[in-house]
Amino acid sequence: MATQTSPNKGVSSVIRQKAHSFEEEQKARIISVCSGKMKYADVLNFIENEIEQSKKMSNFRYTIKCWKSDGAYQLNKAITEVFGVARAKQDSQPSGGETPIETLDIILADGTRTKVPYGTIDMSDLGEGSSISIAYDSDKHRLEVKGKCQYKFQSLMDDIIARTKELLATESIYKNQILEITDINEPKIMNLDGIDKQLMVLSQKTEFELQPLRSRIFYPEKCIQKGIPLKYGCLLEGKYGTGKTLYAFKLAKDAVAHNWAFIYLKNPEILAEVLRMCQVIDRSGYGVVVFVEDIDQVTRGNRDAKLQDILNTLDGGDTKDLNVITLFTTNHIELIEPTFLRGKRIGSVITMDCLDAETAEKFIKASFTEQEGYILDGDFTDVYKYIEGAGIAPAFMAEIVESAKSKLIFMDDNKVTPFHIKASVESYQRQVALAQKKDVTETPPEKLVKALREVLGTSELNKLEPILQIIEEHWDVERDDYKD
Numbered sequence: 001m002a003t004q005t006s007p008n009k010g011v012s013s014v015i016r017q018k019a020h021s022f023e024e025e026q027k028a029r030i031i032s033v034c035s036g037k038m039k040y041a042d043v044l045n046f047i048e049n050e051i052e053q054s055k056k057m058s059n060f061r062y063t064i065k066c067w068k069s070d071g072a073y074q075l076n077k078a079i080t081e082v083f084g085v086a087r088a089k090q091d092s093q094p095s096g097g098e099t100p101i102e103t104l105d106i107i108l109a110d111g112t113r114t115k116v117p118y119g120t121i122d123m124s125d126l127g128e129g130s131s132i133s134i135a136y137d138s139d140k141h142r143l144e145v146k147g148k149c150q151y152k153f154q155s156l157m158d159d160i161i162a163r164t165k166e167l168l169a170t171e172s173i174y175k176n177q178i179l180e181i182t183d184i185n186e187p188k189i190m191n192l193d194g195i196d197k198q199l200m201v202l203s204q205k206t207e208f209e210l211q212p213l214r215s216r217i218f219y220p221e222k223c224i225q226k227g228i229p230l231k232y233g234c235l236l237e238g239k240y241g242t243g244k245t246l247y248a249f250k251l252a253k254d255a256v257a258h259n260w261a262f263i264y265l266k267n268p269e270i271l272a273e274v275l276r277m278c279q280v281i282d283r284s285g286y287g288v289v290v291f292v293e294d295i296d297q298v299t300r301g302n303r304d305a306k307l308q309d310i311l312n313t314l315d316g317g318d319t320k321d322l323n324v325i326t327l328f329t330t331n332h333i334e335l336i337e338p339t340f341l342r343g344k345r346i347g348s349v350i351t352m353d354c355l356d357a358e359t360a361e362k363f364i365k366a367s368f369t370e371q372e373g374y375i376l377d378g379d380f381t382d383v384y385k386y387i388e389g390a391g392i393a394p395a396f397m398a399e400i401v402e403s404a405k406s407k408l409i410f411m412d413d414n415k416v417t418p419f420h421i422k423a424s425v426e427s428y429q430r431q432v433a434l435a436q437k438k439d440v441t442e443t444p445p446e447k448l449v450k451a452l453r454e455v456l457g458t459s460e461l462n463k464l465e466p467i468l469q470i471i472e473e474h475w476d477v478e479r480d481d482y483k484d
């Protein structure tokens with residue numbers, strides 16, 4: 001059982017209690033020896049031995065699988081609960097100066113920074129020369145606690161470690177937080193304040209496709225009751241700026257509010273390792289939602305080992321007793337290895353689309369609200385259809401709206417007409433067209449020759465014979481037409 005002492009009770013009562021129970025046992029042993037038929041000298045010897053034994057130093061070594069900051073923080077808390085305060089050792093140096101106390105900087109969920117002792121901590125309360133050394137093994141992801149104390153206090157160390165584990169499991173510094181992991185040993189707490197207020201327009205089809213995911217996050221109990229496994233995977237696919245990341249971040253807030261942990265991974269390569277680390281994450285919730293961007297980076301081409309590792313971790317073994325919801329994104333569904341999509345690991349592929357007429361209407365109405373003083377003046381039906389035809393991703397619509405709004409400021413007007421919106425959309429389209437002009441001016445033979453050079457890895461045109469002759473005949477062009 002872990003010790004649950006309030007810090008105020010402080011040092012002495014716990015240590016005294018530990019020492020006391022040791023002394024009680026010792027007393028019982030001495031009494032039993034005295035009441036036997038031992039000689040006086042032997043009894044004396046026995047007692048001296050006992051006293052010596054109680055002062056003997058004993059070494060201890062523990063390892064705790066955890067994130068670095070969390071482990072150091074909770075260990076410090078456990079020590080503080082027992083001793084009142086954990087002190088880092090200050091060795092006097094020959095020069096007379098003192099070595100600085102080694103500490104670890106920790107950022108807590110509310111943004112405050114705190115320092116906890118790290119390295120070697122003096123523990124003279126546990127007998128002269130006693131100390132604890134704290135280090136972190138970055139490969140095995142575990143805190144290493146070793147040191148020495150008087151034999152009679154050894155069980156106190158067991159208690160401190162047990163309490164540290166208990167704190168990690170129930171009061172982790174990452175509890176109910178949205179985490180971003182780039183360094184596998186050091187998650188960062190993400191601040192997504194204000195994301196709820198961001199406009200997000202989804203088509204009915206997408207809303208519908210998202211339901212299995214949302215059911216698990218919002219109503220885990222009901223899912224369990226109905227025998228629906230919470231473990232689930234889902235792939236959000238779609239062009240740039242269709243709201244994949246925005247949606248996932250909004251969902252992160254809901255997940256945490258409904259007692260799920262949430263982890264954001266920009267780099268899919270560490271997914272398998274992160275999933276294994278999820279075992280140490282706060283276990284009081286329903287499980288963990290892992291959001292992984294650009295999964296095609298791992299699943300394309302010949303990256304077998306990494307992909308295999310991810311598939312194995314998703315499929316079983318390491319995450320068997322943990323509910324993991326994996327949320328992947330990609331801009332390139334065509335590059336995803338089919339084995340990745342097979343089986344139960346991807347429950348659904350959800351397409352995030354450009355705006356159709358219906359979502360365009362939602363977008364415009366939500367962007368120009370009466371509360372902000374705007375009036376939508378006229379029949380916008382054709383504009384909504386125009387937006388659908390233009391294939392505009394929501395991210396660009398957001399820019400178009402911004403541009404329309406700034407024009408209205410200049411005109412000191414709050415009336416938004418279909419003309420305004422259409423003009424802004426058209427001006428956006430012109431800009432896109434200009435940006436692509438270079439590609440557009442490239443003729444098919446030019447494109448073909450460029451591609452051939454790339455594939456064959458040559459800059460010399462004559463190496464492309466006789467294909468060049470075929471091109472020239474087919475398009476009626478001369479060699480000069482596609483020289484650089």
Ligand SMILES: Nc1ncnc2c1ncn2[C@@H]1O[C@H](COP(=O)(O)OP(=O)(O)OP(=O)(O)O)[C@@H](O)[C@H]1O
Pocket residue numbers: 199200201202238239240241242243244245246247330331352394395396398
């Ligand atoms: N469905 C949407 N409704 C409203 N605004 C949106 C929507 N999707 C995107 N936006 C706007 O575009 C911005 C960028 O979107 P986001 O980063 O989510 O796109 P993405 O699909 O993740 O793009 P990428 O494929 O490049 O990662 C958002 O911050 C938001 O302002």
Ligand SMILES: [Mg+2]
Pocket residue numbers: 244245246329
């Ligand atoms: Mg994105």
